[in-house]
Amino acid sequence: MNKKKVAAIAIVLATCLKRKKKTRSKWMKEWLKKRNQYSHECLLRELKVSEPADFKNFLRMNYTTFSELLKMVTPEIEKMNTTMRDAIPASQRVSITLRYLATGNSFQDLKFTSAISPQSIGEIVMETCVAIIYKLKDFIKIPETEEEWKAVARGFENQWNFPNCLGAVDGKHVFIKQPPHSGSYYYNYKKFFSIVLLAVVNSNYEFLMVDAGINGRISDGGVLSATAFSRALSDNKLKIPEPTVLENSDKTLPFVFKGNNAFALTKNFMKPYAQTGLTAEQRIFNYRLSRARCIVENTFGILVSVFGVFQRPNALSPEKARIITLACCYLHNYLRRKQSNTYIDKTTFDIEDQESGKIIQGAWRVTAPTTLLQTSHCHNVGSTTSLLVSSEFSLLINCFLSASGYFSLYFCNNSSYCSFFLILLLYSLLFVCHKAGKEW
Template identity: 35%
Template sequence: MCAKMKMHEWLVQCTHVINEQNAEADRRDKLLGSLALLLAKKNKRVKKKRFWVAPIFKKRYEHGFYHALLPTLKLEDLRFHNYFRMSTMQYEELLAIVGPHLEKQYVVREPISAAERLTLTLRFLAAGDSMSSMTYQYLVGLTTVSNIITTTCKIIWEHLCPLVLPSQLFEDDWRNIAEDFEDIWDFPHCIGAIDGKHVTIQCPDNAGSNFYNYKNSHSIVLLAICDANYIFRFVDIGAYGRRSDGGIFRESRVGQHLDAGQMNIPKSDSFYKGGPSLPYCIVGDEAFPLKSYLLRPFSGKNLSAEQSIFNYRLSRARRVIENSFGILASQWRVYRKPIISSVETAMKIVQGTICIHNWLRRNDIENRYISPDMLDRETAENEHIRGLWRTIMEDGCALVDISNCSTNTSTRNAMLIRDEFCKYFNNEGSVAWQNDK
């Protein structure tokens, strides 16, 4: 019996040794295979480029758009405005602001000028053409086109943003915005309209589901507050498209600063004689939370007549932000389809278009940037006419509505504030035509 047990143990040990030897042989074979593959790649002859610059690109000074056609286009103001979304004078002013920061040093080859870089970028944003298309229009390499667009949008954000989108407003600024809302949209103590959009992008590399939204596409979130004149006052760009419910607004810089009371908003006061002291508020739709500084409509179907009137008056003021996004999609056709670029470049493109939009809107004395039929408007009989931008948005573009970006909980104080605004719109602040709506 002992002899059999010893024999069995010996066989087990032999089997274990043989298995270890086989495993070691397999590891050695894999290592040798990897080494052979590395040696093969190292010894592989690298194909040299036939040209330092492709022959077609050498003809840039003869046939490229900037050199061949732009001088003629500058003589026709209407076509120039259609091509760049701005007049010749505005183009030169913008070039004076960002041009010095776009200049490159002459090292090996003559660099592309700042004016040509700005021209290419503005046309890309305005036309929504692919970068490959811009390559053949301006006779510049594809990688160079991508770098130019990314760099130019970055510089526009860095040097134009402080002028048209300051990071901080003061009490007088907020009061001026409130006066505009009261004069234009009959909504007192309103300091802005807020909304958010998904900006559709191509599927990022190795991003997992971070950018995958409820519309079954990939996107980054653009959250914005605008004033009564369609100028963006605060933006938050780049949140993951998958975020929903309470995350988008609560975790945005705008939401955090509003919650912390760090926006220099004026203190509560009465906006009519003998009325209660009410805070200055932002207006939003049902996607946003009801806060002491943010008004949203009454929800539900069985609303009273007073609540329905409040909802109408609020939606009338809130349409400003919808129209602002509509202008953005109408004028800058890069938003007409998913943005084909990396996430970082897509964010810079959004930043660049926001800054240029604000800059043009602030200087839009003749209302050339925004045509009258582009916006929602009301007739003398207070009939609502839909703006042309709605057709663009409905036909499909890269700007998509966000879902709920907040929870439905609200404080009693916030509900009391909304009730006071509701009372005002149905009494002292009523207008003759609101009951017809």
């Protein structure tokens, strides 16, 4: 071995010896090892005994309903203890998932209430949501016989005076953060990124069919045409009853689904007349149709107000957001049937004043963020658009006042600059007022 090789080896060895030994990262944080001490399970045990109302508020369901759900999904999510550590129990897996759906808080935030690492919470939430969808699959089901369809139609006729109606159809944009490298694929006409939830709803504010996951750029009509439900409807495979003669009438009309102008008019799909040149009869028809169709908007509103995960942008991938959305829909129907008296009350959704004929807005329109809800098309119902314009108008006024003060201070030594910017801001404010006046 020559001297050069010996020198090279010596240099390499010296370099290795000089390198400091890296400290090994912790396998688990010390406080996370004390999960039984710091977990929210201790709080839930106390709430179950002393404050049942707070227990329901924490998980969006009472203890009895929670126990039934836990019993159903436990076989799908239960893990075995190992010699290294005890597994996270099924009860805590379900409760942390329900808390995430109820609040939409980040996994990092939920770490401090559950004493579970955010990585584990992410896996737990997705596994539990899949289990919920699987175990509650019978709670969202399209009617399979003509008699079941007729029962749905009777509900709409009794509550909304709209005969032969098989369901109200609409879509809702579920707010998500822009997925990496997706460009404008998920960017919708409302100017945020979303996936679309399409649903058919009965007269009892329950989902008959849900489909989620299509990118927000697609219109409601395009989303509907891409579903298996639409294909079955086109191929006459839904076992829809034959047209019947209306009560107290000699007219024979088909059974129909109803939607807004975003959908195509077909034999079994009804939408309102265009808003120009309407006759008195056509206006009455539009009123009845939109009045009955608002039930799907109310259902979406209830869903958003109960499950806070819809009230902020979902940072997960579109596929995971789809699973979470479907899980909330199944839970909505589950709670609607199991807690029919306490899940929602009459003030939650829109109701009609029988004397004046006006629609009294439901509580969900006040509590749910308007930016995440569909624009309302209901007759005599305050438009969500006007609320959005109003909030935007207030924001611009605040910006104007702040900017005026800023420029006044910054350019106080030069009155000409100050006057110029104040005049510019004043003209901008007048333009916004003019535009807002047209919107209102």
